[in-house]
Amino acid sequence: xxxxxxxxxxxxxxxxxxxxxxxxxxxxxxxxxxxxxxxxxxxxxxxxxxxxxxxxxxxxxxxxxxxxxxxxxxxxxxxxxxxxxxxxxxxxxxxxxxxxxxxxxxxxxxxxxxxxxxxxxxxxxxxxxxxxxxxxxxxxxxxxxxxxxxxxxxxxxxxxxxxxxxxxxxxxxxxxxxxxxxxxxxxxxxxxxxxxxxxxxxxxxxxxxxxxxxxxxxxxxxxxxxxxxxxxxxxxxxxxxxxxxxxxxxxxxxxxxxxxxxxxxxxxxxxxxxxxxxxxxxxxxxxxxxxxxxxxxxxxxxxxxxxxxxxxxxxxxxxxxxxxxxxxxxxxxxxxxxxxxxxxxxxxxxxxxxxxxxxxxxxxxxxxxxxxxxxxxxxxxxxxxxxxxxxxxxxxxxxxxxxxxxxxxxxxxxxxxxxxxxxxxxxxxxxxxxxxxxxxxxxxxxxxxxxxxxxxxxxxxxxxxxxxxxxxxxxxxxxxxxxxxxxx
Numbered sequence: 001x002x003x004x005x006x007x008x009x010x011x012x013x014x015x016x017x018x019x020x021x022x023x024x025x026x027x028x029x030x031x032x033x034x035x036x037x038x039x040x041x042x043x044x045x046x047x048x049x050x051x052x053x054x055x056x057x058x059x060x061x062x063x064x065x066x067x068x069x070x071x072x073x074x075x076x077x078x079x080x081x082x083x084x085x086x087x088x089x090x091x092x093x094x095x096x097x098x099x100x101x102x103x104x105x106x107x108x109x110x111x112x113x114x115x116x117x118x119x120x121x122x123x124x125x126x127x128x129x130x131x132x133x134x135x136x137x138x139x140x141x142x143x144x145x146x147x148x149x150x151x152x153x154x155x156x157x158x159x160x161x162x163x164x165x166x167x168x169x170x171x172x173x174x175x176x177x178x179x180x181x182x183x184x185x186x187x188x189x190x191x192x193x194x195x196x197x198x199x200x201x202x203x204x205x206x207x208x209x210x211x212x213x214x215x216x217x218x219x220x221x222x223x224x225x226x227x228x229x230x231x232x233x234x235x236x237x238x239x240x241x242x243x244x245x246x247x248x249x250x251x252x253x254x255x256x257x258x259x260x261x262x263x264x265x266x267x268x269x270x271x272x273x274x275x276x277x278x279x280x281x282x283x284x285x286x287x288x289x290x291x292x293x294x295x296x297x298x299x300x301x302x303x304x305x306x307x308x309x310x311x312x313x314x315x316x317x318x319x320x321x322x323x324x325x326x327x328x329x330x331x332x333x334x335x336x337x338x339x340x341x342x343x344x345x346x347x348x349x350x351x352x353x354x355x356x357x358x359x360x361x362x363x364x365x366x367x368x369x370x371x372x373x374x375x376x377x378x379x380x381x382x383x384x385x386x387x388x389x390x391x392x393x394x395x396x397x398x399x400x401x402x403x404x405x406x407x408x409x410x411x412x413x414x415x416x417x418x419x420x421x422x423x424x425x426x427x428x429x430x431x432x433x434x435x436x437x438x439x440x441x442x443x444x445x446x447x448x449x450x451x452x453x454x455x456x457x458x459x460x461x462x463x464x465x466x467x468x469x470x471x472x473x474x475x476x477x478x479x480x481x482x483x484x485x486x487x488x
Contacts, residue, residue: 084109112431116173119173133170178434188415252271252286253287270299273303304329355475376467
């Protein structure tokens with residue numbers, strides 16, 4: 001007590017003895033359950049989604065519950081905030097979503113992000129070994145480092161050195177180093193396609209049609225959604241079909257509707273793909289033959305995913321199939337049933353196109369191995385309103401797409417992006433400014449271009465190109481290396 005009195009830490013208030021504390025005894029405050037610094041102010045960007053979360057909230061939760069090197073799982077990816085925060089703070093992460101759009105946003109966000117380089121306590125172990133924290137003060141004597149003294153009355157009374165508290169959000173960083181996102185993969189769980197023969201075999205011998213009996217509930221859900229939901233066009237407009245109904249005694253067709261002027265409508269047909277498998281080439285061919293035999297003006301194939309062979313068949317339909325065929329992408333939200341909200345109706349169906357590439361075998365190559373290169377020539381965007389095949393396609397150049405990726409050794413099951421490009425976006429600008437002194441301008445021109453870097457032959461001798469359009473739809477195209485043209 002005498003030591004405390006000599007230190008001026010005792011105060012008499014009436015008949016009560018109190019102790020004196022100073023702000024610099026402990027320059028931080030413990031967190032409680034009320035976080036007043038994580039709200040969104042009126043000057044910041046407003047919330048777009050109900051589940052949108054301030055990154056500071058995710059960061060605080062992560063720093064409270066995990067250590068560097070721990071694994072963080074986020075089953076609702078959204079725009080990738082959890083993965084972004086985990087990457088920043090040295091946590092491993094897995095994130096997932098049922099829709100392609102948030103995954104595309106998260107992928108671009110991570111690929112173009114920059115982070116501080118934190119000093120590692122044990123560089124051999126990486127972040128798992130922990131970060132370095134030091135005590136530092138600014139010119140005004142305020143504690144700004146990761147270690148802060150915690151002065152207590154016990155320290156003063158006993159003449160002890162105050163204990164140091166670690167602030168886990170203040171590790172030491174090296175300002176001369178810019179860190180980018182580490183290697184990660186984007187994978188999709190895609191069920192194997194079911195052929196017409198397999199569907200018939202599973203349905204039994206009394207089945208009349210391979211598709212009507214395989215997914216009745218899914219087809220009914222698509223039919224009902226088509227009655228109330230317009231199809232989004234590439235230019236941002238919408239197209240609504242009139243008098244959508246089930247056709248009589250159809251085999252491979254599931255709906256018909258009227259399109260065009262009221263006084264002179266044209267009848268078009270729809271074929272619905274399975275809920276948990278991609279549209280197959282065989283289904284497209286059967287539906288096109290039946291639609292032509294029944295004199296429909298056009299056929300729309302609606303699916304949640306589509307095989308590369310089926311996509312190529314639709315793209316070349318004007319020379320192969322007997323009538324105009326268009327693919328319409330259905331949102332995975334339709335598989336949620338009653339969870340689909342009415343205000344999402346305009347985003348249920350979207351008309352998408354097909355990428356066009358040029359695969360070239362380059363001359364020479366190291367050690368006699370052949371090198372190949374892929375160029376994205378463009379994206380054909382189909383207009384569902386144009387029933388004339390010659391006018392139904394709008395071609396965009398390869399430098400006018402938001403993102404495209406290349407898998408140089410495609411196994412036809414899982415797409416693994418070997419090279420990623422963002423031709424029409426300013427997402428690279430921040431990264432370019434941060435790394436300008438490290439990389440030449442030619443690199444940034446390449447990352448924003450339409451031509452890949454040369455690559456050697458893969459084990460499977462097959463490549464795949466995935467293009468993401470303006471609405472987040474992923475369009476896949478694969479080619480065997482034997483189809484490559486020789487560089488002139």
